[in-house]
Amino acid sequence: MTEPLISDRPPAAGCGCGAPVKFDGAxxxxxxxxxxxxxxxxxxxxxxAGGAVIQGSAALGANALDFLADSATYAISLWAIGKSVRVRSGAALLKxxxxxxxxxFILGFAVWRALSGAPPEGAVITSLGMLGFLANGVAALLLVRHRDGDANVRSVWLCTRNDLIESLVVAAAGGLVWLTASRWPDLIAGGVxxxxxxxxAWSIIRQSQQELRDAA
Known part of the structure; x- marks a missing residue:
């Protein structure tokens, strides 16, 4: 049986003969x-951040700083949309x-906390970890369709995916702190x-450098 003249397979993006063009967020x-x-x-x-300051928790500190960094880097991603490939890849490299x-910084803070201070409240860490997981879960659901874009778009997805893992690690660390009355689970979580x-960071930097080379 011969193939139909009109195929139901989607055409390749771009010029129609090469590899599909990656979504750039535009x-x-x-x-x-x-x-x-x-x-x-x-x-x-x-x-x-409020819980991290009150409790002196390395895991919560890492979680809070990551939320702050994500807010800033996602704003950079938003700014870079529609710019040239070099600008978008440069923004991803910066992120x-x-x-x-x-x-x-987190590793340094964990070492400092290992040398001083009492264990934080495990219940507080777990509660805020689960709050972070909920926030990251909503963000991940919004972004999952765009997880395979260019370096700028993909970096947003990677950060959000990692944040989901991070929040579970923080919540688990809080439970272990509560069970053991020790600060070590919190410090280990910060290190992880x-x-x-x-x-x-290595994955984002590597992809953005490749895109910069391709655009040269």
Whole structure:
């Protein structure tokens, strides 16, 4: 049987003969999604940062700083939409570098807390960790359709995906602190989150550098 003259397979994006063009975020719907995600992260930062300061928790501190960094980097992503490939990839490179610096800061804070201070309240850590998980879950549902875009778009998804994992780690650390009356679960959680941030930073930096080379 011969194939029909009109195929029901979708054509390749772009020129019609090459690889599909990656989504660059240039749509009103995606801009609205980013604005919503920025608002979610900013609100979560205020809540978690308050708990981190009161409790002196490394895990909550990492969580709060990440919410703050996400708000800023998502705003950069929003600004970069519609710009040239070099600008978008440069914005992603900046986000990757800031994520790596955040990881180093968290590791330093965890070491400092290991040398001083009493254990934080486990119930508070767990409660705020679950609050963060809820906020990140809503953000992830909004962004999941755009997880395979260019470096700028993909970096937003990677940060949100990591935040889901991070919030569960924070909640689990709070439970262990409550069970053991020890600060070590909180400190270990902070260290684990820092390593997750480093892995994501490397992934974002690597993709953005490749896109910059391709655009040269």
């Amino acid at each position: 749509s009103p719907a995606y801009r609205r999604i980013l604005l919503s995600v920025i608002a979610i992260n900013a609100a979560a930062f205020l809540a978690v 990757g570098a800031s994520l790596a610096l955040l990881a180093v 989150l820092a390593l997750v941030f480093l892995q994501s």
